[in-house]
Amino acid sequence: MSNIVCKQLVKTFLQGDQTIYGLDHVSLTIKQGEMTVLSGPSGSGKTTLLNAIGGLDEPDSGIVYVGDVEITGLTKSQRADVRLQRIGFVFQSYNLIPVLTVQENIEFVMQLQGVSASERKKRSQEILGEVGLTGLETRRPAQLSGGQQQRVAVARAIASKPVLILADEPTANLDSKTSAQLLELFTQLNRQHGITFLIATHDAQVFDYCRRHIYMVDGKIVTDSTS
Numbered sequence: 001m002s003n004i005v006c007k008q009l010v011k012t013f014l015q016g017d018q019t020i021y022g023l024d025h026v027s028l029t030i031k032q033g034e035m036t037v038l039s040g041p042s043g044s045g046k047t048t049l050l051n052a053i054g055g056l057d058e059p060d061s062g063i064v065y066v067g068d069v070e071i072t073g074l075t076k077s078q079r080a081d082v083r084l085q086r087i088g089f090v091f092q093s094y095n096l097i098p099v100l101t102v103q104e105n106i107e108f109v110m111q112l113q114g115v116s117a118s119e120r121k122k123r124s125q126e127i128l129g130e131v132g133l134t135g136l137e138t139r140r141p142a143q144l145s146g147g148q149q150q151r152v153a154v155a156r157a158i159a160s161k162p163v164l165i166l167a168d169e170p171t172a173n174l175d176s177k178t179s180a181q182l183l184e185l186f187t188q189l190n191r192q193h194g195i196t197f198l199i200a201t202h203d204a205q206v207f208d209y210c211r212r213h214i215y216m217v218d219g220k221i222v223t224d225s226t227s
């Protein structure tokens with residue numbers, strides 16, 4: 001089982017002469033296959049928590065496990081390796097590589113993983129079908145709508161066959177219909193592949209797709225409910 005376990009995470013930032021708690025002793029367990037929404041006011045620590053779980057940033061103290069790997073015990077390059085093998089990211093701003101085509105953007109991660117060219121082509125075609133982008137493989141990101149670009153970002157995130165997808169405001173730049181389509185896609189990937197989703201958002205539409213809802217204020221989890 002690849003559960004996510006966080007124990008007593010603390011992350012502080014110095015702002016002027018003030019110490020701000022991005023994470024104030026946060027502990028939580030997310031079971032493999034859960035779809036969880038993380039909400040809270042601006043500055044409550046949502047991104048800081050995603051970054052700690054995904055190993056993009058190091059907490060000051062505390063422990064993060066993704067499955068049997070303790071992320072917090074690794075070096076920067078070891079964390080990058082764990083991300084490559086186990087964790088997909090989806091951001092508000094898509095973060096695609098503009099000079100690469102849709103297919104090349106998807107294959108990029110597999111290339112880093114050392115997957116052969118023929119296997120990359122086969123898998124990227126399958127993934128394009130799965131996210132509903134067949135026929136758009138030779139386009140570049142600027143030639144796609146926001147919703148299509150976000151689907152490419154999801155395709156890239158699942159290319160590495162991750163156990164966990166961390167999504168930070170994934171619907172923020174999408175209209176409500178396109179957001180619903182993206183969330184349907186998340187649900188489908190969650191059900192078919194058992195991928196765990198942790199979605200940080202202000203968008204109430206996301207709540208309908210997640211049974212578990214964690215709410216943060218001032219770096220602390222104040223409610224954690226499952227419907």
Ligand SMILES: Nc1ncnc2c1ncn2[C@@H]1O[C@H](COP(=O)(O)OP(=O)(O)OP(=O)(O)O)[C@@H](O)[C@H]1O
Nearest residue numbers: 013014020021022041042043044045046047048049
């Ligand atoms: N690199 C940084 N330097 C200084 N302070 C930071 C840094 N990153 C985050 N913070 C502070 O940590 C707190 C938590 O920020 P975080 O970005 O995690 O909040 P958030 O809940 O994701 O906010 P939003 O909903 O606006 O994205 C905020 O007070 C923020 O100003």
